[in-house]
Amino acid sequence: MRLNHLCGVLCGLVVLGLVGVTRAQDKLPSWNDGAAKKAIIAYVENVTRENSTEFIPVDQRIATFDNDGTLWCEQPMYTQLAFALDRVKEMAPQHPEWKEKEPFASLLKGDLKGALAGGEKAIAEIVMATHAGMTTTQFEQIVKDWIATAKHPKFNRPYTECVYQPMLELLTYLRANGFKTFIVSGGGIEFMRPWTEKVYGIPPEQVVGSSIKTKFEMRDGKPVLVRLPQLDFVDDKDGKPVGINSHIGRRPVAAFGNSDGDRQMLEWTDASGPKGARLMMLVHHDDADREYAYGAESHIGTFSDALMKEANDSGWIVISMKNDWKRIFPDQ
């Protein structure tokens, strides 16, 4: 039986070897072997193979990612709103008038619902009070200090550790294949830039977001940019293609989102080239156990039935958090 034995050893080695190769080549280890993972790999292999009819030159490999709900957790409230609320509490001693003035009065009593009853106007007041009036350098430091210490209320860990491990792997996989990765978020551009390079490997110049106006000034003989309480640009919905055009100046070939706010970005990407050369994906939050389950009825990250229909009709891929992701956060 020496021959059989030898064969067994060889077969064992071959199997081990193949497993080794497969594991070494698996750039998306936190993704289950489902349709979403297969689609990503098929797409990347197709558009980067030089003799492919859908080959995309390196300089045109632009991939855009929404942030809230796509790269990190957006429940139970947008992280930037949590930041703003903490800022209101910290700034309150310098603003005695807030005790009588909405939305601040409700906020300081811990009544978030009451504070937000004023709708967009109330949110804008909170944002301007907490995000304007200082220089860009000062604001950057405020964000860095907060993000280093604040913790997510459910997961009890820094917000920057409430990022999705499968998406981190996707970012790395795309970059390894020559893609330039951008964030295109409704969130504040200067709220994201202080930490996106460290957390996502995305440098400040590849972050697109909403903004308030800034003004150049000389203070004590030194130039500063002062953040003004005036809206500059809203990088959401219709605004996403506008922001992409303004900041990137080319159309993405791949785009990733999770809500109605990302619809136009995906449409803009989809229509920019042949089907096989474009990849559009939406993260669906259907995992109440490991993260959150929400969608059509949610006020945050609304994933309407109309969006689901458009995704199905257009061949956009819906990622099921529950079924497609082996794990959610980096250290799980």
Added chain:
Amino acid sequence: MRLNHLCGVLCGLVVLGLVGVTRAQDKLPSWNDGAAKKAIIAYVENVTRENSTEFIPVDQRIATFDNDGTLWCEQPMYTQLAFALDRVKEMAPQHPEWKEKEPFASLLKGDLKGALAGGEKAIAEIVMATHAGMTTTQFEQIVKDWIATAKHPKFNRPYTECVYQPMLELLTYLRANGFKTFIVSGGGIEFMRPWTEKVYGIPPEQVVGSSIKTKFEMRDGKPVLVRLPQLDFVDDKDGKPVGINSHIGRRPVAAFGNSDGDRQMLEWTDASGPKGARLMMLVHHDDADREYAYGAESHIGTFSDALMKEANDSGWIVISMKNDWKRIFPDQ
């Protein structure tokens, strides 16, 4: 005399070898060996040497360049204005009302001075009539078609060949040393992006400029961005640091300009770190024979006495086109 002979041969080889090394290492061959060239090389070697006290990590090596008058010729008029005037002539048959309406009436009679007598308002009208009303894709094609055929009136060659060879070498030298090069220009962002990658090696996402507003729309079921006749942002003077902050999100460590429009960009760069770790340079057009000589009194590219004083006081380096540059354009 065999020893002497041998020595002569060896010395000759050594000299030849050294010359060879020097030539091979000269990354700025179109620059004369003056103070400007020395300053560039000393700066780059200093901030890229790991044990230097002024060492700058690669991700922070941001260099910004004005375009008109810094990277390409801006006389006898801004190239973008020449483009707009050609567009007016081409569009005139569809606009019979222009025969009676200023500034178009004067323009169509060939009276540029009369047309521009209306000042900024007249220029804005010309710009909006020629730069708005089409989709971004259509405008890109219009620019590409024009830039491929239009010629500079003095040099009788395409505008894209009226770029400065010494500055092309500087861009390449900086990139070879890990710098990311950006354009920060008062010119239209979408007027530059169609050709900057080919001409300067600067991709669209690294071009910052002035802009008009765009609007996302569905036309025949396809998404488009329509260019609106509304000013969005003026990337000049005070606007340059604002544009840099918005698009790049970090402060440059090196900045290059040629006029009062670049003053704030250089101040913003200068104040962002220690003197030895920052490089600020201004191209001075003092070469009437090979290009143009203009400065304090010019309406285009004004280089005021106040700017010259600030440059001297601040240790910014003024490049003399006449003395610092061996040649001006690529094929000279």
